[in-house]
Amino acid sequence: MIDKLAEQLVNLTVKQVSELATILKKKYGIEPSTSMKVENPLSVKEKIDEKKEKSIFNIILKSSGNSKLSVVKLVKEITGKGLKESKDLVDNIPGVIKESVNKTEAENLKNKFEEIGAEVELK
Template sequence: MIEKLAEQLVNLTVKQVGELATLLKKEYGIEPYSSVKSEDFSNKKEKILEKKEKSIFNIILKSSGNSKLSVVKLVKEITGKGLKESKNLVDNIPSVLKESINKKEAEDLKNKFEEIGAEIELK
């Protein structure tokens, strides 16, 4: 008997599966496991992503603003590169100035750049 039932279930059309799911839900309060599971997983994944805060950042120069010379000097200071290399970074925007730094340092550097009119993105 179980084998026949299994064979009948396997041979159902998509429409018949939908009708079966509706009937099971309406008459018996049974929802298909896969749809409940995927909804639960989606909700949990969203909550985990909201809770997980990024802690490592790259500093990207998006604009030097009006004070290009000040930005070049600051780039030179934080990167340890020479004047010519620092100027090239500022001239070729967007430029990654520092990679893999912690949140506090990234925010401090971003504030320094913004004080002199530069636009910084943290990624």
């Protein structure tokens, strides 16, 4: 009987474990210890996703540094936007310069920005 109970407990879903913890707390005053904390399934998925290496990035301008004009020119070159739109992007920091860029291109663009003194983040 105990073996069957143990097997049933081991095979519970996260939702069922959460419900069991609630019942034990309300009916019997038993609270789970910190080692038995039930994690939100979404947070578990996020942790798994973080461990996977990203291959697509957004390039975010964090700072234009000392050479704002050079950064505007580079933004214009990369995005294909006009001078005014590029300047507006640089003026509204932090801002996304380019979205959904592969890892190699993102790193190359980040290096170009860093060479002219700008600060860029890849997300």
